[in-house]
Amino acid sequence: MERAAGRLIDRRGALAGLGALAAASTGAGAFATETAAPARLVQGGFAFGRTKPRAPISVDGQTLGVTSRSGLYLVGFDRDAPATTVFGAYVGGQWRTRTETIAPVSYDIQHVDGLPPETVTPTKPDIIARIAAERVKKVAAAESRDDSEDFKDGFILPLDHPIRTSPFGVQRVLNGEPKPPHYGLDLAAPQGTPIHAPAPGLVVLAEPDLFLEGGLVMIDHGQGLISFYLHQSRVVAKAGERVRRGEVIGEVGMKGRATGPHLCWRLGWRGRHMDPSLLIGAAAPATLTG
Numbered sequence: 001m002e003r004a005a006g007r008l009i010d011r012r013g014a015l016a017g018l019g020a021l022a023a024a025s026t027g028a029g030a031f032a033t034e035t036a037a038p039a040r041l042v043q044g045g046f047a048f049g050r051t052k053p054r055a056p057i058s059v060d061g062q063t064l065g066v067t068s069r070s071g072l073y074l075v076g077f078d079r080d081a082p083a084t085t086v087f088g089a090y091v092g093g094q095w096r097t098r099t100e101t102i103a104p105v106s107y108d109i110q111h112v113d114g115l116p117p118e119t120v121t122p123t124k125p126d127i128i129a130r131i132a133a134e135r136v137k138k139v140a141a142a143e144s145r146d147d148s149e150d151f152k153d154g155f156i157l158p159l160d161h162p163i164r165t166s167p168f169g170v171q172r173v174l175n176g177e178p179k180p181p182h183y184g185l186d187l188a189a190p191q192g193t194p195i196h197a198p199a200p201g202l203v204v205l206a207e208p209d210l211f212l213e214g215g216l217v218m219i220d221h222g223q224g225l226i227s228f229y230l231h232q233s234r235v236v237a238k239a240g241e242r243v244r245r246g247e248v249i250g251e252v253g254m255k256g257r258a259t260g261p262h263l264c265w266r267l268g269w270r271g272r273h274m275d276p277s278l279l280i281g282a283a284a285p286a287t288l289t290g
């Protein structure tokens, strides 16, 4: 399936894909010194690239910051990304662009019943106000732009023995009501199971008990890539601290909108919703090849 094809890219496979792509991207208009991974781009996925350090980059005509200190960048693709995208980098006094194809993913429909009604369609003014106030904190944290390369070695799984209960992107019907898609990957595990940071990063939010998310941690991995860990029974990480890959950031719980203990693992890039599992085992290009 589309998802499986991109999900289990190991380091060797990603690098093999890089060689093919680099060879294919030397035509007019391509970046002179750039590679990208994985070889096949999908909705909810990503592309890594490397070009000149601190080069301005653009996506679909919009300028979005600069590459890292060593020239790395990451671009995320939304769940419903269009079939093509155009990357640009300002290198050697000119914009160089390349057009990439993004493969579509088909998403199932999932029904979830038995959720607390106020978490599906809030009616009480105090709860509506609380959700709005908590949203402001989440939006502010998601705007963090740490200048790091913490994304470059991809992710490991945040739980040791998870059971995937709800994949990324499914259409959701909650307590019988059609709702927006599921923008996370749900991993079931017993209450109290340690949650590990899947990559290094800067903790930009660590809240013990939000109304919808319960205990929530958000980590900035650089280049605008932000991961989310929801429904925690206990939050260990603290906002403003740096975490190492594998460090415990909290414990699995069922606080907020949940019917049982699980980790809802989410990933975002500049407002786009991504599938975090696609970054497991991925690796950014180590060197320039052009």
Ligand SMILES: [Zn+2]
Residues within 6 Å of the ligand: 166, 182, 184, 185, 186, 263, 264, 265
């Ligand atoms: Zn979820």
